[in-house]
Amino acid sequence: MVMNDEGQLYTIEGITAGVIMLVTAFTIFNSGLVYTPGDAHISDMQIQQLGYDALQMMDTPADSSPLYESPLAKMIQGNHGDQFKIEFNDYLKKHTGTTEIVDSLEFNATVFNRDGDTPHSYQFSNSTMYETSQLTREPAISVTRYVWITGRPFASGYDTGNQLVLLEVLIWRR
Amino acid sequence: MDAIRRIKDEDAILSIDFLAGFTIFILSLIMVISLVPGVLAGIQSDNIDYDAVAYRTSVILVEDPGAPDNPSWDLMGPYDMEHKADIQRLGLAVSKDTPNILSREKVDKFFNNNLDSGFTFDADDYRDKVIFGELTYLYNISLRLDAESESYYAEGGDVVPTFQYGYMRRLVKVKEPSVAEVKFTSDYIGDLNRTVTNISSDFSVKIPYDVLMDRSVNPAYRIDPQSEPLKINLSNMYSNLSEMDIQSMKFTGMKIYKSLDDGSMIDIPGLYPFENDTYSLTVDGQPYSADGSIPPKSVVPNSTIEMVLYPPLPFSNEITSSLNVNFSFSYEFENSNVTHQYLSGMHQYDYTANVKQPNLADGVMEVVIW
Numbered sequence A: 001m002v003m004n005d006e007g008q009l010y011t012i013e014g015i016t017a018g019v020i021m022l023v024t025a026f027t028i029f030n031s032g033l034v035y036t037p038g039d040a041h042i043s044d045m046q047i048q049q050l051g052y053d054a055l056q057m058m059d060t061p062a063d064s065s066p067l068y069e070s071p072l073a074k075m076i077q078g079n080h081g082d083q084f085k086i087e088f089n090d091y092l093k094k095h096t097g098t099t100e101i102v103d104s105l106e107f108n109a110t111v112f113n114r115d116g117d118t119p120h121s122y123q124f125s126n127s128t129m130y131e132t133s134q135l136t137r138e139p140a141i142s143v144t145r146y147v148w149i150t151g152r153p154f155a156s157g158y159d160t161g162n163q164l165v166l167l168e169v170l171i172w173r174r
Numbered sequence B: 001m002d003a004i005r006r007i008k009d010e011d012a013i014l015s016i017d018f019l020a021g022f023t024i025f026i027l028s029l030i031m032v033i034s035l036v037p038g039v040l041a042g043i044q045s046d047n048i049d050y051d052a053v054a055y056r057t058s059v060i061l062v063e064d065p066g067a068p069d070n071p072s073w074d075l076m077g078p079y080d081m082e083h084k085a086d087i088q089r090l091g092l093a094v095s096k097d098t099p100n101i102l103s104r105e106k107v108d109k110f111f112n113n114n115l116d117s118g119f120t121f122d123a124d125d126y127r128d129k130v131i132f133g134e135l136t137y138l139y140n141i142s143l144r145l146d147a148e149s150e151s152y153y154a155e156g157g158d159v160v161p162t163f164q165y166g167y168m169r170r171l172v173k174v175k176e177p178s179v180a181e182v183k184f185t186s187d188y189i190g191d192l193n194r195t196v197t198n199i200s201s202d203f204s205v206k207i208p209y210d211v212l213m214d215r216s217v218n219p220a221y222r223i224d225p226q227s228e229p230l231k232i233n234l235s236n237m238y239s240n241l242s243e244m245d246i247q248s249m250k251f252t253g254m255k256i257y258k259s260l261d262d263g264s265m266i267d268i269p270g271l272y273p274f275e276n277d278t279y280s281l282t283v284d285g286q287p288y289s290a291d292g293s294i295p296p297k298s299v300v301p302n303s304t305i306e307m308v309l310y311p312p313l314p315f316s317n318e319i320t321s322s323l324n325v326n327f328s329f330s331y332e333f334e335n336s337n338v339t340h341q342y343l344s345g346m347h348q349y350d351y352t353a354n355v356k357q358p359n360l361a362d363g364v365m366e367v368v369i370w
Helices: A011-030 A037-058 A071-077 A081-093 B016-043 B046-063 B078-086 B104-110 B123-131
Strands: A105-115 A118-126 A141-149 A163-173 B101-103 B139-145 B166-176 B179-182 B189-192 B198-208 B230-235 B246-259 B265-267 B279-283 B304-309 B322-333 B340-343 B346-348 B359-369
Touching: A011 B016, A037 A071, A037 A081, A037 A141, A037 A163, A037 B046, A037 B166, A071 A081, A071 A141, A071 A163, A081 A105, A081 A118, B046 B123, B046 B139, B046 B166, B046 B359, B101 B104, B104 B166, B123 B139, B198 B230, B198 B340, B246 B279, B304 B322, B322 B340
Parallel strands: B101 B166, B179 B230, B198 B346
Antiparallel strands: A105 A118, A105 A163, A141 A163, B139 B359, B166 B359, B189 B340, B198 B322, B230 B304, B246 B265, B246 B322, B279 B304
């Protein structure tokens, strides 16, 4: 009955064309890995949590004494950056033996305090290879904690009396 | 006549075949587009998902006291196995105010450290109450304390694969229970007239609940008779006795008394076998029954009597009440011409130097999910 077939599709061609187009669309959507911002932050989050945990553990007194008796407060009070280096390193390295820990974390700790109306900061402690690893390092993660100390660790650049100082530790993989 | 015949030129006319094909295509395309959000979700790498689950699991374990919390889930005994479903979350923290401080009791329960207690968790429990999520995740949860050489592993965990897993490492402290290590100073010595050659006497340890459950003490350091065991160690009992004239000193039994509001004491009955839900009692490492069924035990200079009171301690929900644990001894002395000495007095279980306070032991927990 149909005298002229121009411009017509038959069922089988229609289905074939549909399937081809669908396969193409599906392939396009399914190929290629889309990196979401979350991806990059997961490993940061692990180091950050570890850093926060380590500072919290160091700022927990052994008995029910006030917080200024914690090991961390005493280290800042006595300006014992060397002790901080050893203990903080120990905490970062701790593991149960289930997985292999890559022991390549470096850190640099800074204390921020007030001297009258002037904010003041000084380098409190750092890891052994912190200088040489600066060039090749991955982006650093910052963890902070307010630490309660009862007096000035040294005479200049510090308020007297009870105060909170901010300890900031930058941690990175070398 | 019909319409077809009248139309001579059929160009640009849609046939039924094309309509059918196009409809199928459009329907399928709609289906595919509706699937796109799901397709995109699949594009995200699996790592993200696992890391998030590992993080969530570690937060529940380390920062949450679990549910139910009051009374705590870890007080369930072997008789409560059928109520295991009542546990909603297996958090290990001492309280919600003390993140990263874990309770020793909860740690032992969670890692099935006391297998003979009869109350155990299996892989399904861990998936339902800690890991959550609708997928059946594989896991490896471990805890290592600095003071111990072996790590604890959660039952049913698998060996960690070499890649593609979610990981979280948390630093913790485990709150170890307190111990009253009684040192027998001269305060705990009674004098006996030289003409009398034998005596039976009690040495008691007082556990004042109102002193212990002091809300002003941080839960991380609080001695909590409702959720922690209390230990009493008696040793070096001869250290201040003039032992020259003691012919024999015997441990004859132990009784627990509850103080009443008027100050009087009543004996708590029915606690006699040496090991029960309430306490365990050992003399020189050997189980000792306090009901008199075992003959009195000789006490020599290096003898030790150890007692553990299990939580919740009797009547510890009555916050103003207190408990006295009385250790009974009988003595026989030589008929010598000196004043005889025996153990007497009361040792208070409190926050002073009388008691070795709860110790926070450093440790690390690793949570691996895949």
